[in-house]
Amino acid sequence: SEKIYKEPYRPQFHFTPETHWMNDPNGMVYYEGEYHLFYQYHPESSVWGPMHWGHAVSKDLVHWEHLPIALYPDSLGYIFSGSAVMDYENTSGFGSKDKPAMVAIYTYHNMEGEKAGRNDFQSQGIAYSLDKGRTWTKYEKNPVLKNPGIRDFRDPKVIWHKESKKWIMTLAVQDHTSFYSSKNLIDWTFESDFGKEFGSHGGVWECPDLFPINVEGTDEEKWILIVSIGAGGPNGGSTTQYFVGDFNGKEFVSIGNDTKWLDYGRDNxxxxxxxxxxxxxxxxxxxxxxxxxxxxxxxxxYKWRSANTFPRELVLKKEDNNYHLNSVPVKELELIREECYIIPNQDIKGNFDVTNTIPFKAIPLEIDLEIAWDEQPQKFGVKLSNSAGEELEAFYSGVNESFTIDRTKLKNISFSDVFASIDKAKISCKTGIKLQILIDESSIEVFVNDGELVMTDQFFSAEKFDKIDVVSSGNNISVKEAKFYKLKSVW
Ligand code: FRU
Incomplete structure (x- = not known):
């Protein structure tokens, strides 16, 4: 509608609920031309509370249609995070092969149990829909996976494991993941644990994901295990790590034990x-x-809280026997590119202000830059500013070979002691850099070198940014490509 979605800070090409609180994306599943997005939702206020699954669908991952709430809390508890799958073979018996059930697998969080000091207040439940996710029936014998007495026991992500013809559930259990298997999505058998001695443990393990992926351009298959951690990210707070390895239907075996971060920003x-x-x-x-x-x-x-990242494609790369998961914006981004302004290729020394040449100054905006250099510049990147004297900078430093987003020069930062930050990540760019940057009303997503490094950060400027500089200092740089796209609002 007209007034909603025009409020200050309201993202124009990212998903946000119309009103009230949202956290984790849940149950994303594709079926008959629709990408479903469910999400942790509190429909009564703009802070976290009794959790529901909100629901939206999209035909292209970019334009979303809001649908009524899919799952409401019940006597077993709040509906915490989880996943959804299409049961095409009707293993559960909830649908038929002609009319397969969409099955949601989620965590019940029982508040009374928690208040009473019990440890077993989280269990897993299921629900199914026979009408494209529009209405849901909860399984009458929930929970399907009871809690063995562990405080954190949640966020089931289920996949069909072709080789063993079983469903595999990956569950976050405090400081590790547990794998369970099932023939019918109802009866679950414990298979193995992974992670106590692997990766990062700065916070509780949450929201895991396990999936196979081929190394780009090859037939070599690897398995990725994604694990979010509640605290202890590379730049502070909650963040997401991943492991590359193999999975045989029972056990996940990780290659190496170093922590790999999916995103170095503060907001993913x-x-x-x-x-x-x-x-x-x-x-x-x-x-x-x-x-x-x-x-x-x-x-x-205040009217709504939180947005999602722009949808991304994950790509597995292999170089010198090292595996690395890149993230890039989905190609459907093209659908919202409106005008394009191209800066001619040229060699540049010093500051390079595009404000007066670029015919539009407005966010939402995409900036694509491909730059070459002989000697690394002191600094190369993008600076947004406005007449209130605020700045937001995203830049590469050739001096310490790192990428930075600096959100300390904003005026609206007093809502939290830890929001204003200089977020940094190591990356070495000896001969040049490629940047794809997506800027919405209150977020910046930077994809460096085709998504080898990603940084996602929110910002809340007191005034809208209306000046854009491409900043470079130190050595000469040579512009191979510089495109500025005005992006359309999807709302
Ligand atoms: C992650 C998380 C999940 C949990 C949900 C509750 O942000 O803590 O582990 O299921 O949020 O809303």
Missing amino acids: YAGVTWSNVPEEDGRVLFIGWMSNWQYATVVPT
């Missing part, structure tokens, strides 16, 4: 991938919650 959490993406498409599609538990409940939006 609890993301997982879509189920049942058609094979002819073949992409691994991801979306994250664009916030951080450090300040999610106090960011200065």
